[in-house]
Amino acid sequence: xxxxxxxxxxxxxxxxxxxxxxxxxxxxxxxxxxxxxxxxxxxxxxxxxxxxxxxxxxxxxxxxxxxxxxxxxxxxxxxxxxxxxxxxxxxxxxxxxxxxxxxxxxxxxxxxxxxxxxxxxxxxxxxxxxxxxxxxxxxxxxxxxxxxxxxxxxxxxxxxxxxxxxxxxxxxxxxxxxxxxxxxxxxxxxxxxxxxxxxxxxxxxxxxxxxxxxxxxxxxxxxxxxxxxxxxxxxxxxxxxxxxxxxxxxxxxxxxxxxxxxxxxxxxxxxxxxxxxxxxxxxxxxxxxxxxxxxxxxxxxxxxxxxxxxxxxxxxxxxxxxxxxxxxxxxxxxxxxxxxxxxxxxxxxxxxxxxxxxxxxxxxxxxxxxxxxxxxxxxxxxxxxxxxxxxxxxxxxxxxxxxxxxxxxxxxxxxxxxxxxxxxxxxxxxxxxx
Numbered sequence: 031x032x033x034x035x036x037x038x039x040x041x042x043x044x045x046x047x048x049x050x051x052x053x054x055x056x057x058x059x060x061x062x063x064x065x066x067x068x069x070x071x072x073x074x075x076x077x078x079x080x081x082x083x084x085x086x087x088x089x090x091x092x093x094x095x096x097x098x099x100x101x102x103x104x105x106x107x108x109x110x111x112x113x114x115x116x117x118x119x120x121x122x123x124x125x126x127x128x129x130x131x132x133x134x135x136x137x138x139x140x141x142x143x144x145x146x147x148x149x150x151x152x153x154x155x156x157x158x159x160x161x162x163x164x165x166x167x168x169x170x171x172x173x174x175x176x177x178x179x180x181x182x183x184x185x186x187x188x189x190x191x192x193x194x195x196x197x198x199x200x201x202x203x204x205x206x207x208x209x210x211x212x213x214x215x216x217x218x219x220x221x222x223x224x225x226x227x228x229x230x231x232x233x234x235x236x237x238x239x240x241x242x243x244x245x246x247x248x249x250x251x252x253x254x255x256x257x258x259x260x261x262x263x264x265x266x267x268x269x270x271x272x273x274x275x276x277x278x279x280x281x282x283x284x285x286x287x288x289x290x291x292x293x294x295x296x297x298x299x300x301x302x303x304x305x306x307x308x309x310x311x312x313x314x315x316x317x318x319x320x321x322x323x324x325x326x327x328x329x330x331x332x333x334x335x336x337x338x339x340x341x342x343x344x345x346x347x348x349x350x351x352x353x354x355x356x357x358x359x360x361x362x363x364x365x366x367x368x369x370x371x372x373x374x375x376x377x378x379x380x381x382x383x384x385x386x387x388x389x390x391x392x393x394x395x396x397x398x399x400x401x402x403x404x405x406x407x408x409x410x411x412x413x414x415x416x417x418x419x420x421x422x423x424x425x426x427x428x429x430x431x432x433x434x435x436x437x438x439x440x441x442x443x444x445x446x447x448x449x450x451x452x453x454x455x456x457x458x459x460x461x462x463x464x
Contacts, residue, residue, distance in 0.1 A: 057081040058116055058147045065143055067128075073137055075124040077145045079109075079116045085147035086168045086463045087114045088154055089124060091132075092142045100174035102132045111167045111174075113150065113463055153463040157192040157234050158185075161247040164305045168463060172378065180237075186266045186369055187243040190302075192236050193378050194461050195322045197229035204320050204402070205438050207329055221438045226405040227317045232461035235314060235322050237379050238369040239268035239386055239456045248302045252276070266368040268386045268454040272298075274421050275446040277389065277455060278313065284391045285410035302457070307464065313391040314458040316422045316440065317409045323383075323425065323437045325376035330436035332375035332382060355384030356428045357435045364429050366452065383435040386454035387427040394420040394442035401440075419446050427452030 058081035065075045079085065087110050091103045105127035114122060124145075128137055148154065156169040172180050175191070185191050205224035243265035246253055263270065278299045279292020289312050291299045302311050314322070327334045331354070356367045370380040392411030402409055411422070420442045426435030429452055433439075444450055 058083055058085045058149075060145045060147050062121075063143060063145050065137075067137055071129045071137075073126040073128045075126060075143050075145070077109075077122050077124075078120075079114055079122055079147060080118055081116045083149070084113050084115045085149060086153050087112070087122075088146050088148070088168070088170055088174075090144040090146065091126075092144060093135075093140055095142070098132060098135075100169075100171055101179070103128070104174060104176040104179070105131045106176070111169055113166075114147075148463075150463040153194070153461060155194045157194070157459075157463075159190045159192075159302075159306050159309070161188050161190060161244060161302070161305060164307060166307065166309070166464075180370070183266060186238060186241050188247050190236060190244060190457070191238070192234035192457070192459065195233050195235050195318070195377060197318070197321055198232045198461075199229070200321070201226050201228040202321055202324065203227075203328070204317060207438065220401060220440055222401065223403060225402055227321070227402075227409055228405075228407045229317075229321065230408055233314075233318060233458050234461050235318070235377075235379060235458045236456040237374070239381050239388065239454050241266055241369055242269045245269040245272070245298065248305060249296065249298055251296075252298075263366065264368065267366045268369055268381070270366055270386050270451055270454045271449045272454065273447050273449055274389050274443055280419075280446050283393060284315075286413070299457075306459075309459050309464060311457045311459045313389055313421075313455055315409065316390045316392045316411060316424065317406070318458055319388065319390050319424045320437055322377060322379060323375065325379070327376075327437065330433070330438065332437060333373075355381070355426075355432070355435055357384035357426055357430055358432045359428050366428055366454075382425055382437075384426055384430065385428055386425075386452050387423045387430065387441070388425045389443055389453060389455045390422040390424055392422040394422050420444075421446075423453060 058079060060077055060079060062076070062078040064077075065073055067073055075089070079087070089103070089106070089110055090100075091098050103126060106124060108124045109122040110124040128135075154168040154170045156172060156175070158167045158169065158175065159165075169175055172191075175185070177184060180191070203224050204227045206221040207224065242263040276298060279297045282290045282292050289310055291297055291303075291312075293300065299311055303309060323332055325332050329335060333354075335354070354373050356372070366386055369385070372380065374380045375382055393413065395412040402412070423441050423443050424439070426439065434441075443453060
């Protein structure tokens with residue numbers, strides 16, 4: 031390692047560059063970036079954050095002007111990957127176990143640490159909530175996730191990982207894309223006419239369906255057992271057999287009551303909002319779900335895969351649906367599968383087709399007005415004559431016919447207090463750090 035004098039000198043130059051090139055949040059300014067190594071060769075990074083607004087702080091580590099890769103600096107603690115308040119006098123600290131993350135490399139004047147401050151309204155792409163501690167962290171990519179990233183089962187068990195969906199300012203065509211699955215025309219009629227939908231804001235969506243362990247961690251009194259009926263599930267499988275009344279209650283309905291949920295007795299969304307410090311978790315609207323699932327695709331499936339309803343395979347020859355979804359399992363042993371084992375869509379969301387169907391926020395309205403017919407901005411769904419007892423369900427389950435798992439396909443839940451073996455859910459929340 032170079033002498034302390036050389037290290038400080040090199041970072042005086044780096045800090046000057048950062049002042050003009052840093053990611054800036056409102057009136058926030060990053061300055062005085064420096065680092066030093068301790069006796070055990072861990073790295074301590076210091077910086078100043080001044081201004082009028084808090085910000086989400088992330089870092090990049092570069093050598094010769096090129097990032098060493100976020101997977102090589104995941105062992106971080108301190109004032110990083112979290113919301114940091116500005117201070118006119120306080121020095122902020124980041125601690126990096128470089129000897130573990132980036133072994134056999136020299137941390138010297140050739141290394142630059144770039145400190146980035148992002149507005150709370152423009153947070154990084156990934157949000158992680160620790161369901162046991164309530165700790166909230168923000169990361170630029172899954173490579174930056176600590177503990178081995180998504181390869182670590184902790185992200186299917188006691189941590190919730192959410193992906194920022196770039197919906198703000200975007201418009202997409204929602205509904206049946208005129209795929210040639212003629213044998214399913216009765217179902218297709220429930221998804222027509224195709225119409226344009228626009229969004230004003232991004233949102234976060236969970237990359238996995240809510241698992242049995244995540245559910246039990248948030249709500250310990252609700253194990254995998256349902257009163258009177260035993261439905262064993264492994265911890266990494268999606269939580270099925272959960273009535274929508276347990277998710278957000280029965281006396282608060284969308285859009286009439288906005289995002290309010292039943293206050294008492296406890297409900298899953300009420301509890302996870304408490305763990306998350308008031309983050310407004312909820313079920314996705316049908317429009318949010320469909321936009322996130324398609325991820326830019328214009329066919330019945332994400333990844334722009336088309337369907338041949340006669341042969342039951344993907345038209346482009348990339349193989350049967352088992353590469354993309356758990357579906358069409360009519361066997362007596364049919365069951366849910368561990369989340370995240372098949373191919374994700376372009377946004378990195380897993381199991382959007384098949385495994386368990388996913389309950390949405392929209393009430394199911396019957397009759398000729400049961401689907402949108404006009405262009406809409408942030409659609410809230412249609413009012414239901416029964417007060418919202420039934421909800422829209424998307425994505426299909428492990429026993430659902432393949433074509434009915436398509437992006438635009440929709441059906442309804444049983445009544446709010448009913449249990450269903452292949453209906454689960456995943457969460458969304460606003461793309462605002464808090």
